[in-house]
Amino acid sequence: MANKTALVTGAAAGIGKACAIRLAKDGIAVGVLDLNLDGCQAVVDEIEAAGGKALALKASIADRDQIKAAHAQLKEAFGPVTILVNNAGVSNFIPFEELQEKDWDHMLDINVKGTFIVTQVVVPDMQEQQWGRVINISSSSAQSGSFMQVHYSASKGAVIAMTRSLAQVLGKDGITVNNIPPGSVMNTIMSEENRHLFNADQLVNAIPVKRLGVPEDIAGACAWLASDESGYVTGQTIGVNGGRVVS
Template identity: 70%
Template sequence: MADKVALVTGAAAGIGKACSVRLAKEGVAVGVLDLKLADAEAVAAEIVAAGGKAIGLEADISKTAQVEAAVAKLREAFGPVTIVVNNAGISNFFPFEELTEKHWDDMYEINVKGTFIVTRAVVPDMKAAGWGRVVNISSSSVQSGSVDQIHYAASKGAVVAMTRSLAQALGPHGITVNNIPPGSVMGTIMSEANKHRFPIPFEQIAQMLPVRRLGIPEDIANACAWLCSEDTGYVTGQTIGVNGGRVMS
């Protein structure tokens, strides 16, 4: 994978950081993109210190001009971008009756429109190369539903539908498109869910899962690296659940 260049969004922490580090270990040059440039640059510095190739990038993924400028900077540093991991997103909790149109619009602006904008920015490079990998980070809330997150689950459901449709549109160009819906992964969203939905010790939540542990960002990164590899040219349009068995299909 030494000749590949990846863009990972929401990459300054958590799953995005783990995916960036994992891809770099495979030899991929990584654009670490986040709203917080200093944090993105810190992750890139970690990768470089470990012998990898990376650059920190800043953009609001819902803003086309910012995304295109970041992609141009990545392209200038390492070459055409043929891998994208759409991890950036937002999440919050509101009872359905308290949801406003602004809550709904903000969720779709980032989780759906942002994923579209980022993917559109890099697909020309993939088509030119005749090879590409798109990995969308969705959510297990799409599969199970999520109380007080109707707008979030709906937005991530749109990402799953986008994944399947893009897989059909881009497959003839050698581009695969898949999505990973994480479940019960330690991080900001899990901590917020613990406050709002299941205010019980994490250890007790872990005992409810078949694997008897909560996930870590590296669990998602491992699956992401596989989907971005040369080994998955016949895997597209798929939902690869990484959730410790919380949701089975």
């Protein structure tokens, strides 16, 4: 994977951070993008200390101008971006009866429109190279539903549908598009913010492998989907959830 360049969104912490570090370990130059620039720089420092190449980038995925500027900066530094990990997103828990339009709009603006914007900005690099990997991080909540996350589950369900459609659109250009729906992953911003809502023992008992996930579990699948070895895999949902969702 030498001479490849990846952009990982939401990469200052959690799953995005783990994906950025793993891709860099595989020899890929990585754009570490997030609203938290200090967090991005800390990830870049870690990657560079291990001998990898990375660049810290600050942008909102829902702002096309910011994404275009970040993409141009990354491309100038390391070359065309042919691997994209759409990890950035937002999540919260709101009972359906209390859900307001502003909550719905914000969730879809970031999780769905943001994913669309970043992908549309980056894909021309992949088309020029006739090789590319788009890896969307969705959620197992889109598969199973979540009783206090109607808006979140809907947004991630849209990401899964977008994945399938983009796979059909971009396959002719040598680009694969897949998604990973994590399940019960700890050590992320979302899990830490909402830890008080869950009983860890109950979560573990509901998972066949009898443990909670960690960001590195997702990063391993991401690295495979980014590689040449996965070239005949596209439009797929690769569940990394310890068996929580079996389908």
